[in-house]
Amino acid sequence: MRKTTTRLIGAVGTLALAGTLAACGSSSDTAAPLSNAADASDAKHPEWSKYTFTIGDNGGDGSQALAKLTGVFDSAPYKVKFARFTYGPPLVQAAASGDIDLGSVGDVPPITGAAKEYGFKVVAVNRSLTPDQALENIIVPKGSKLKTAADLRGKKIAVPQGSSAHGLALNALKSVGLTPKDVKLVFLDPAAGATAFNTGKVDAWSIWNPQSAIAVKNGARILVKGLPPIDQTSSYYVATEESLNDRTKRAALTDALKRLSREFAWAVKNPDKYAQALSQEQGVPLSDAKASLAAYSNRVTPVRQSDIELEQQLADAFLEAGQITKKVDVKSLTDNLLPAGYDSSRLKVTS
Numbered sequence: 001m002r003k004t005t006t007r008l009i010g011a012v013g014t015l016a017l018a019g020t021l022a023a024c025g026s027s028s029d030t031a032a033p034l035s036n037a038a039d040a041s042d043a044k045h046p047e048w049s050k051y052t053f054t055i056g057d058n059g060g061d062g063s064q065a066l067a068k069l070t071g072v073f074d075s076a077p078y079k080v081k082f083a084r085f086t087y088g089p090p091l092v093q094a095a096a097s098g099d100i101d102l103g104s105v106g107d108v109p110p111i112t113g114a115a116k117e118y119g120f121k122v123v124a125v126n127r128s129l130t131p132d133q134a135l136e137n138i139i140v141p142k143g144s145k146l147k148t149a150a151d152l153r154g155k156k157i158a159v160p161q162g163s164s165a166h167g168l169a170l171n172a173l174k175s176v177g178l179t180p181k182d183v184k185l186v187f188l189d190p191a192a193g194a195t196a197f198n199t200g201k202v203d204a205w206s207i208w209n210p211q212s213a214i215a216v217k218n219g220a221r222i223l224v225k226g227l228p229p230i231d232q233t234s235s236y237y238v239a240t241e242e243s244l245n246d247r248t249k250r251a252a253l254t255d256a257l258k259r260l261s262r263e264f265a266w267a268v269k270n271p272d273k274y275a276q277a278l279s280q281e282q283g284v285p286l287s288d289a290k291a292s293l294a295a296y297s298n299r300v301t302p303v304r305q306s307d308i309e310l311e312q313q314l315a316d317a318f319l320e321a322g323q324i325t326k327k328v329d330v331k332s333l334t335d336n337l338l339p340a341g342y343d344s345s346r347l348k349v350t351s
Contacts, residue, residue, distance in 0.1 A: 032069065033071070034071055034262060034263060034350075035074040046077060048078045048251075050078075051078040052078065052079040052081060053078060053079070053080050054101050054102075055082050055083070055101065055102050055103060056082075056085055056094060058085055058088060059086060059208075059282070061278075062274060062278045063082060063264075066263045066266070066274070067082075067263060072260075080256065086190055088108070088162070089109050089113065089162040092105055097119060101240055101253055101256075102123075102240075102260075104126055106136075106167070106235050107164050107235065110122050110311070110330075112318070114333050115325065115328055118241070119240065120238045121239055121334065122333055123338075125301050125303050126236070126298040127300075128298055129297045130294040131228075132227070134222075134225040134231070135226055135233055137206075137207070138172055138206045138222070139204065139205050140223045141220055144223075149176045149178075150176040150177075152178065153178060156184045157183055157186065157202060158196050159193070160187070161187035164232075166185075167231065172206075172231075174230075174321075180322070180323065194215075197220075208295065209292035209295035210278075210292035213295075232310060236307075244335055250337070253337065258338070265349050266350075268298075271293060274296070274297075275293055278296060300344040302336040303334050315328040315330055
């Protein structure tokens with residue numbers, strides 16, 4: 001079920017194509033810190049020069065700004081451009097249709113995406129470097145009388161449908177014996193959810209950072225933290241099967257994923273510059289970007305059996321709750337791009 005990019009933009013309204021980064025031409029005259037980012041074992045691949053990869057940027061994760069700052073794609077023989085999405089489900093849809101080649105999303109979008117259509121695979125994991133800190137929460141307005149998840153019975157909860165925050169809401173309800181039928185899930189994208197929350201049209205909001213952190217800074221209160229066992233702190237890279245099924249293109253896409261992981265490894269070691277990149281992409285004050293920095297501090301690894309099991313449990317929970325109508329086999333949805341043992345936190349990067 002292939003859709004053109006034009007149709008996707010018209011239907012979703014969340015994809016914005018950014019400028020292309022050409023090989024050896026995206027940074028200034030001053031050598032960027034990762035301008036020679038190719039692995040030492042990589043040979044030159046002139047056959048890759050015909051490719052332009054579109055990378056999905058989920059909510060302003062800093063990837064585009066960091067690419068320019070670090071020059072991580074300067075030595076790549078292919079070109080790269082970025083497409084901005086406000087949240088995960090449209091990004092997965094774009095991967096399924098071949099409108100993007102690679103992108104990172106939360107734990108739920110691959111499940112809800114696979115329940116509707118295939119055409120993409122889960123190819124790597126973003127593991128939080130601060131797994132004891134919630135990346136998303138269920139929050140309530142200042143002055144709310146709600147104290148626990150059980151108090152959500154009969155209440156309106158704003159949720160981006162098919163997102164990781166949808167999974168958090170579902171599992172939080174289940175943890176206190178409630179189902180989606182016991183509350184009113186109001187499916188709103190992040191921007192509309194913020195409006196509904198700030199104007200009192202909903203009683204709670206299941207949302208990730210920086211939106212959660214900003215709301216709390218402005219007086220909101222965390223009702224449920226997005227931490228295990230009710231929520232994952234990992235996110236997942238998805239890629240289009242169109243690129244994965246072509247041997248030469250797959251090799252080039254693997255290189256692109258490694259470069260992405262390298263730029264984020266550099267960013268983790270340069271938090272001030274990372275925060276500036278997030279502030280620039282998200283259009284939020286630098287202080288807010290710094291407050292949510294932990295949500296973007298990850299290490300990239302291959303998908304492990306434990307990840308597949310967690311995703312399968314989540315997929316089964318969505319099916320049981322009637323949030324999807326088709327059983328999803330997560331193992332068949334997985335196709336690792338990275339070699340076993342790869343861990344971006346072990347990469348040597350210069351500042």
